[in-house]
Each structure stands twice: as structure tokens, then as C-alpha cells.
Amino acid sequence: MLPTLNGRIQTRIAMLVVVGGLWTLLLTPLLPLPGPLGEAYAMTFTILLTTLVLGVAWEFLYHLIMQFRWEKDWPTGLSLITVVNEGALVWLLLSLDAVPGLDGPSVPFGAFALLFLTTWLVVWLLAVGPMRVPFIHWRFRGGRLV
Amino acid sequence: MRDDTIELPGRGPVAERAATPGGQPGDLTQELLDTDWWSDDMLVRAGIPVHDVPFVSVGGGIGSFVTVDYLRICGVPTSAIKVLTQLNTPWESYEYLTRVSQIPRGERLRSDSASCPDNIWGFPSYGIREAWATKSLKPLWHLLTEPFLNDYWTPKAGHAFDSMEREYHRIGYPETVVKGQVRMVRRRIGGGYFTILTPPEGAAPTRRIAYRSRYVHIAVGYPGLKFLPDLQEYREKTRDYGSVVNAYEPHEQIYQRLQAAPGTVLVRGGGIVASRVLQRLIDDRDRLGLQTQILHSFRTFVTGSHGPHIWMRRRGGDGWAYQGFNYPKSVWGGQLKARVRKLEGQDRADLYKQFGGTNTPKRRHWQAQLRRGRQQGWYQAFQGEIANLRPGQNGTVHVELKTDQGPRQVQVIAVIDCTGLEADVREHRVLADLLDHGGAGRNPLGRMDVERSFELRGTRSEPGRMYLSGSAANGGYFPGVDTFLGLQIAAQEIADDLQTLGFCSGLGPLRSTSQWWKWARGKRI
Numbered sequence: 001m002l003p004t005l006n007g008r009i010q011t012r013i014a015m016l017v018v019v020g021g022l023w024t025l026l027l028t029p030l031l032p033l034p035g036p037l038g039e040a041y042a043m044t045f046t047i048l049l050t051t052l053v054l055g056v057a058w059e060f061l062y063h064l065i066m067q068f069r070w071e072k073d074w075p076t077g078l079s080l081i082t083v084v085n086e087g088a089l090v091w092l093l094l095s096l097d098a099v100p101g102l103d104g105p106s107v108p109f110g111a112f113a114l115l116f117l118t119t120w121l122v123v124w125l126l127a128v129g130p131m132r133v134p135f136i137h138w139r140f141r142g143g144r145l146v
Numbered sequence: 147m148r149d150d151t152i153e154l155p156g157r158g159p160v161a162e163r164a165a166t167p168g169g170q171p172g173d174l175t176q177e178l179l180d181t182d183w184w185s186d187d188m189l190v191r192a193g194i195p196v197h198d199v200p201f202v203s204v205g206g207g208i209g210s211f212v213t214v215d216y217l218r219i220c221g222v223p224t225s226a227i228k229v230l231t232q233l234n235t236p237w238e239s240y241e242y243l244t245r246v247s248q249i250p251r252g253e254r255l256r257s258d259s260a261s262c263p264d265n266i267w268g269f270p271s272y273g274i275r276e277a278w279a280t281k282s283l284k285p286l287w288h289l290l291t292e293p294f295l296n297d298y299w300t301p302k303a304g305h306a307f308d309s310m311e312r313e314y315h316r317i318g319y320p321e322t323v324v325k326g327q328v329r330m331v332r333r334r335i336g337g338g339y340f341t342i343l344t345p346p347e348g349a350a351p352t353r354r355i356a357y358r359s360r361y362v363h364i365a366v367g368y369p370g371l372k373f374l375p376d377l378q379e380y381r382e383k384t385r386d387y388g389s390v391v392n393a394y395e396p397h398e399q400i401y402q403r404l405q406a407a408p409g410t411v412l413v414r415g416g417g418i419v420a421s422r423v424l425q426r427l428i429d430d431r432d433r434l435g436l437q438t439q440i441l442h443s444f445r446t447f448v449t450g451s452h453g454p455h456i457w458m459r460r461r462g463g464d465g466w467a468y469q470g471f472n473y474p475k476s477v478w479g480g481q482l483k484a485r486v487r488k489l490e491g492q493d494r495a496d497l498y499k500q501f502g503g504t505n506t507p508k509r510r511h512w513q514a515q516l517r518r519g520r521q522q523g524w525y526q527a528f529q530g531e532i533a534n535l536r537p538g539q540n541g542t543v544h545v546e547l548k549t550d551q552g553p554r555q556v557q558v559i560a561v562i563d564c565t566g567l568e569a570d571v572r573e574h575r576v577l578a579d580l581l582d583h584g585g586a587g588r589n590p591l592g593r594m595d596v597e598r599s600f601e602l603r604g605t606r607s608e609p610g611r612m613y614l615s616g617s618a619a620n621g622g623y624f625p626g627v628d629t630f631l632g633l634q635i636a637a638q639e640i641a642d643d644l645q646t647l648g649f650c651s652g653l654g655p656l657r658s659t660s661q662w663w664k665w666a667r668g669k670r671i
Binding site for chain 2: 002004067072076077134136142143
């Protein structure tokens with residue numbers, strides 16, 4: 001996938017909202033989270049939203065790094081391993097209780113890691129190939145959906 | 147084609163005869179030759195039979211194939227398409243070029259895993275399919291770690307040809323093919339176009355056949371690949387066509403001579419073909435214990451990273467400029483594609499120049515081979531140009547080189563020229579006719595000027611449209627035209643334009659998914 005900055009941001013938003021949203025909906029009841037299910041959903045969806053907002057900012061940094069590459073590309077493997085820095089930042093903000101609307105320190109690490117890693121993996125697996133099946137124009141239009 | 151042009155499959159010489167009244171009926175008349183816009187009556191007067199079909203594709207190579215594939219998937223029946231070609235299969239010419247330039251079916255192309263001319267979605271990519279077929283995770287690991295821990299993964303040539311063959315039958319492509327040589331395309335008074343085909347001798351009662359269509363697609367491939375003048379001069383003077391060759395000619399005899407007796411060979415050029423030829427020479431050396439000495443001349447000897455500024459630097463070294471694919475990867479969908487799409491005139495030509503230039507992928511295997519050659523002294527690379535070639539003693543070639551270290555004389559048993567001049571578009575007869583009579587013009591790089599939709603600018607014959615894709619469109623709003631993926635991008639733009647004209651269905655999420663599912667099951671459409 002060789003999208004433009006605009007395309008990457010659009011794809012990220014669409015993927016996290018649709019695929020990430022569905023996945024979070026399915027996974028949350030199975031996660032070892034404290035409190036009733038409603039609170040658990042509030043927690044997981046706040047984490048998803050935080051990932052989304054921070055992710056848009058990350059894209060600008062990745063775009064800058066790409067400029068140093070002659071190919072101006074972002075190899076597939078990088079899209080996968082950026083789970084480490086992005087996950088670490090969200091966890092750091094949770095630990096510092098810096099995520100609005102959420103008691104960050106109360107989120108168990110295991111549940112967070114499971115949610116973050118699996119959501120990332122599902123989104124990545126769809127974005128690197130199957131996404132092109134329904135959205136054949138998306139591929140050649142720099143990842144733009146609109 | 148002139149005789150300084152390398153012969154390719156499907157480019158048989160044109161046996162042109164002057165229109166002779168009383169000769170074979172149905173030939174071009176002076177009236178037709180001289181007129182830019184033709185009426186139906188003019189063809190009747192010339193006795194040329196006219197066949198009606200909505201869409202004609204001229205060329206029949208991979209450019210025609212991926213365009214027809216796209217249109218078939220968009221619901222166009224085979225009866226609405228005619229592909230006019232001299233080729234036996236769409237990949238015949240490409241396979242010839244890859245084979246002689248040392249990429250037989252078992253070797254890997256320089257093409258991305260997801261550039262699949264048999265599959266417009268590029269999913270599953272060649273890498274995934276190879277992993278599945280070989281029951282191995284290796285290709286997947288390779289894809290995941292490219293280009294950092296591994297070279298870019300690329301498919302085997304045979305994989306690409308076999309998969310194209312499957313798609314060729316799945317979409318009923320053979321039903322669209324009409325054999326013959328296209329002579330010209332002219333605009334029709336009243337709309338659309340006439341494409342004049344010269345059928346093979348004896349295949350039709352008339353000398354020419356005309357196809358009257360609303361839409362025409364031109365994908366004739368390289369206008370021609372020319373021998374460099376020094377090479378051509380030596381061959382013409384000495385009639386020795388076996389020792390001084392272009393790598394795009396069959397040149398197996400040189401490898402055989404090196405097997406029979408040790409010798410020195412001069413390789414010229416810094417592109418992928420030079421890399422492949424060097425690999426063949428070194429593989430033979432290793433496999434058969436040969437003593438081949440290799441001299442390698444670069445016109446521009448690259449010593450390190452190069453480029454106009456920090457945001458535009460390409461890696462290089464040991465003579466080579468390194469790049470994974472024919473173009474920086476983002477021309478096929480990323481930043482560079484978006485940038486070029488907005489540029490006009492000189493600005494566009496300048497950007498093409500920045501990412502152009504001869505280059506080759508930095509493959510670990512090649513690096514190791516050449517390093518060993520340098521260390522052991524049997525491979526020597528240098529900046530140099532050939533000043534003179536003449537026959538040497540005992541069937542050798544005496545080469546005078548002009549290098550940055552001064553003149554140098556060498557005796558070699560062969561010169562393998564891995565450079566090539568791409569001929570001007572005018573050298574292709576159909577393209578020349580379009581420039582002279584079809585209203586077509588040139589782009590900032592001197593090739594055929596196409597719109598963003600790949601409509602050939604200036605050739606419109608309402609309500610008809612003429613499109614052009616492939617190498618002849620290089621220099622347009624989209625740079626990677628002469629690649630697998632580039633041809634698919636062009637096909638998508640053409641199909642989108644044709645959809646707005648009502649010729650085919652759009653490829654929205656539902657149709658796209660259901661068509662992909664048919665592809666996945668190998669279901670004929």
C-alpha cells in the first residue's frame with residue numbers, strides 16, 4: 001500500500017472506526033476488565049478513540065520519515081511494527097492518567113495489550129490486501145476513500 | 147522498423163505495396179492515405195470491408211490484455227471487443243525480452259508482489275500465492291521484512307506468465323483476438339474511428355480490413371529498441387553479429403564460447419539487464435569453473451548517494467544507482483503519483499528527469515558476487531565509453547575505451563551492450579500516423595500526449611474516444627506507464643472514463659467483490 005498522507009489518514013480513520021469498532025465491540029466482553037460491561041465498553045472505546053486521534057498525529061511523523069526515503073514508500077513491515085511505538089504512547093498516557101474521560105491507571109495492562117495488539121493486527125491484515133477487493137480504486141488513489 | 151532496431155516478436159516487417167488498381171482488392175487508396183477524417187463512402191470506394199465493433203484494442207500485448215481484463219470484469223462482453231495483434235499471446239513479446247536478457251521463467255522479475263497483470267485487485271499477491279503453492283512461510287516473511295532485512299520480494303517470470311494464461315482463458319480473451327498488422331487508425335466523419343488491419347497473407351479476400359468502432363485503445367509497446375550507433379557501425383562493417391551484441395538479442399553463443407575457452411568479456415551499462423548478464427556470467431563461472439574475466443563500463447560511474455537535495459537522494463555505489471523497481475515505489479499510488487498528476491510542461495519533464503536515469507535493484511546476491519569478483523580480480527568496473535571497435539586477433543574484438551583515467555585498449559571475445567536507445571514514437575507506424583493524421587501530439591518527454599484518463603489528446607471523434615497506454619505514453623500525468631501495475635492503473639482510468647460514457651459498468655464495492663470471488667474460483671466470465 002503506497003498511500004499519500006491524506007489517504008493514510010482517511011484509511012486509518014475508516015479502518016479504526018469500522019473494523020476496529022466492530023472488533024472492539026466483539027472483544028470487549030471477553031477482556032479481563034473491571035466493572036460492568038457498560039463501563040468496559042466506555043473504557044475500550046475511549047482507548048480506540050485515543051489511538052485514532054494520536055494516530056493522525058503519528059501519520060505526520062511517518063510522512064516526514066518517508067521523505068528521507070528515495071522510494072517515498074512505507075514498507076508493509078513498518079505498518080505492522082509501528083504497533084510498538086503507538087501502543088507504548090497510548091499506554092504511557094493511560095498510566096499518566098492523561099486520557100480524558102477515563103481512569104487510565106485502572107486499565108489492566110493485559111486487557112489493554114490484548115485489545116491493542118489484536119485490533120492492530122486485524123486492521124493491518126485487512127489493509128494490506130483484502131481491502132483492495134471491494135475498494136479497487138482506493139489502491140491507486142493514494143488510499144483516499146473520498 | 148529500420149535495421150538499427152532490435153527485432154521483437156509481433157513486429158514483422160511490413161510488406162507495403164503501393165495501392166495498385168487491379169491488384170489485390172480492398173487496398174488503401176491515395177484518397178484514404180491523404181485524408182485525416184474518413185467517411186464510410188471512402189472505404190466503400192476503396193473496396194475495404196468494414197466490420198463494426200464497439201471497442202478495438204491495437205497491440206495485443208500485456209497493455210491490451212490488462213485493459214480487456216478490466217473491461218470484461220466491468221461487464222463488457224467479448225463480442226464488443228476486438229484485439230488486433232500479430233502476437234500469439236499477450237506475453238509473447240515481454241517473455242522474449244525477459245528471456246534473452248537472462249530472466250528465464252524460473253528467475254525473478256523486477257516487479258512488486260502485488261503487481262499482478264492477471265488480477266486487477268492485486269490480492270492475493272504473487273507472494274501470498276507462492277507461499278500457498280509451496281506451503282512455505284518464507285515468501286510471507288520476505289514480504290514482511292522487505293526491503294530492510296531482505297531485498298524486495300519479486301515474482302518468478304514463469305509465475306506471472308502462467309497466471310496470465312489462466313486469466314486469458316477465464317475472460318475468453320482468445321475470442322477477441324484478430325490476427326494481423328494494424329496499419330493506421332483514422333477518425334470517422336460521424337463519430338468514432340476506422341482501424342485498418344492488414345490480415346496475414348491469404349487470411350482474407352481483401353488486402354485490408356477496416357474495423358469501425360466508437361472506442362479505440364492503442365497499446366503497441368515500445369516503439370522500438372535501437373542498437374547504439376557504435377555497435378551498429380561495427381556490425382555493419384565487419385558483418386560480425388555474434389561478438390558485439392545487444393543484451394535484448396539472443397546471445398547464448400557468447401556464454402557458450404566462454405564455456406569452450408577462457409576469455410574476457412566487456413559488459414556495458416548500469417541497468418537491471420547489466421545486472422542480470424553479470425549474474426549469468428558469474429553463475430556460469432562458478433558452476434562450470436570458468437576463468438571468465440569481466441570488464442564492466444559505466445557511462446556514469448556512481449560512487450554514492452546522489453540527487454538534488456536531501457529529500458531526493460537515491461543510493462548508489464560501485465558504479466550503480468540503486469532502486470528497487472523501475473521507478474521510485476510511490477509513483478504507483480503514493481506521493482510521486484499525486485505530484486506528477488498536477489504537473490505540466492517543463493516542470494513535469496524536470497521531475498521525470500530527477501527520478502529517471504539508469505538504475506538497478508541492490509540485491510544481496512548480486513552484491514556478494516561482484517564483491518567477490520573485485521576481490522579476486524576477475525571483475526573490473528570503471529567509468530568509460532567505447533571510442534572504437536574493430537576486429538582483433540583470433541576472432542576477438544579490439545575495443546578502444548575513453549575512460550576518466552585516459553584511453554584504454556582491450557581485447558575481448560565479446561561486447562554485451564546492456565544499454566538501449568528507445569526509439570522515437572514516430573518510428574512506430576501507427577503512432578506516426580496518429581501524429582500526422584490523427585490529431586495526436588507529444589508530451590513534454592516527446593512521447594504521445596495523453597490526458598489523465600489516458601485519452602490520446604487531440605484525437606477525439608465524438609462520441610468516440612481514443613486511449614493510449616504503455617510505454618508510448620511515458621512522460622504523461624502518470625509516470626509508471628510501462629509496468630505491470632502502470633498498465634492496470636491506466637486500465638482503471640480508461641474503464642472509469644468509459645463507464646461515464648455508458649460503455650461498461652462501474653466497479654463499486656459489490657460488483658468488485660463478486661467479480662473477485664469469480665476470479666478466486668477461476669470461474670469463466
